């Protein structure tokens with residue numbers, strides 16, 4: 462499928478179906494999210510957040526668990542450790558499939574398998590929030606997610622403020638080779654000014670990061686800046702608790 466057709470599908474998914482909430486906060490909130498998740502995000506990203514007393518959200522594709530690729534995927538131990546430290550485990554489809562290129566029934570089966578496998582591995586837990594692999598969306602999947610998940614994060618750049626589509630949350634990349642720290646800090650200024658919800662996302666947090674990740678030093682610079690500015694850093698789920706509590710105020 463061409464990039465253009467994928468773009469049209471995503472646009473259509475968002476024009477034709479949306480569930481809006483109003484993000485109206487007293488002060489901005491920051492959330493750190495990781496997609497897939499490479500083991501370095503668990504080891505370095507998690508450890509850095511924990512050291513600063515913050516928690517993040519990990520959108521897992523369980524087919525990557527115990528993977529043998531160079532990237533070294535996460536283990537059950539990583540998941541357990543994250544839960545003990547109060548981080549959030551969330552869902553990113555089991556097979557990391559492109560939902561815009563998959564039949565709806567197959568998409569649902571894959572999403573359900575991810576959920577069921579997690580409940581087998583970690584009884585009593587549920588992935589409540591979702592992120593779209595490649596940001597790919599269809600109207601039908603989006604609607605399905607709205608019935609089974611609390612939120613879904615896309616890959617569209619921006620801050621979440623005012624009228625916000627809960628099933629296509631906006632995000633800001635922590636991709637070291639594309640987003641200089643000055644630009645990240647500028648977006649933090651903007652989020653503070655607008656009292657927005659700023660959701661960061663990345664993949665690996667490694668000394669030699671991929672083009673979709675960052676180094677531990679870069680990641681820590683962002684986390685330390687949140688601490689220095691005394692910002693509220695919450696998981697997706699906790700941020701939604703806060704946003705929902707202010708819906709009717």
Ligand SMILES: [Zn+2]
Pocket residue numbers: 496497553557593594595
């Ligand atoms: Zn992904």
